[in-house]
Amino acid sequence: MRLQIADCYDERRRDWTGMNFFALADLHLSNAVNKPMDVFGDRWKDHQQRIRDAWIDVVSQDDVVLLPGDISWALTLAEAIPDLQWIARLPGKKLMIRGNHDYWWNGIGRVRKHLDAGMFAIQNDALSVGGYAVCGTRGWLLPSHPQFNAHRDDPLYRREQERLRLSLRAAAKFNLPIVCMLHYPPLSHLGEDTLFTALLSEFEVRLCIYGHLHQAAHRYRFEGKKDGVEYLLVSSDYLGFRPLQLPL
Known part of the structure; x- marks a missing residue:
């Protein structure tokens, strides 16, 4: 099992009281690149200052913040380091997955090597913290999406299904309630069955959070329960750039 430091962290802190879980996707930071x-x-x-002010207002040092992708506009890990350091200075422990714009995320070992204490990257594995198992993957366009191209997108859709399966299997080994992060929505406003929803239900996931949808696309979100799994959209502009306390 990867993330041995995180596993130890869980064992020391499982009895904490007052720990809250928050989530905020799509930070889209650009401290080292020109991407306003x-x-x-x-x-x-x-938006970056608004995120910082709201984060400091609601998150304490003992809390956990889940970051479901699109963290930085950087193209390389070197360019992403100022953004990662900006996040590290904020309160709480941070758990993150890769989004579709996180081009700097190239090699999980290299990414983890450059994370400060209290920051953890998940990829094909899981992390136990505060009595929950946290897992996730990027996801991909759904077959119901009008831009889905079977020749181009179906292999990526199925590859992300397998990555989610690996992460959920790792999470299940903790024998704790599972919280899952995806960047892309695992289903749309149609509430359709997908390869992702099937896995989330199979592993009896407690809560699935996702981002990626912005502005007018918010109307395509699905929020609520499906087959026992609760789904929440946590993209930053949807939340007014304020971390959302999760119902855990």
Whole structure:
């Protein structure tokens, strides 16, 4: 099992009281690259400062913050380090997965090597913390999406299914309630069955959080329960750039 440091962290802290879980996807930080988010509309103006202010307001040092991808606009790990350090200075323990824009995430060993204490990257494995097993993967476009191309996208869709299976199997070994992060939505507003929802139900996941949807695309979200799994959209602009306390 990977993330041995995290496993030990769980054993020391399982009896903590007052630990809360928060989530915020799509930080889209750009401390080392010129990628201002306000080009996508006024709602993104000063979004990084707004995230910082809200995070400090609601998250304590003993809390856990889940970050389901699109963390940095950086193209290389070197460019991403200022963004990772910016996150590290905020309160709480941070658990993250890769998003579709995290091009800097190239090699999980290299990524983990550059993470500060209290920051953990999940890829094909899982982490136990605060009485929960946390797992996840990036995901991919769903067959119901109008831009889904069977020749191009189906192999990636099925590859991400297998990565999710690996992560869920690792999580199940902890014998704890499972919380899963995906970057792409695992289902749409249609509430359809997908390869992802089938696995999440099979492993009796307690809560699945996801991001990726922005602005007008928020209307394609699915929130609520399906086959025993609760789903929540946590993209930053959907939450007003404020970490959401999870119902755990």
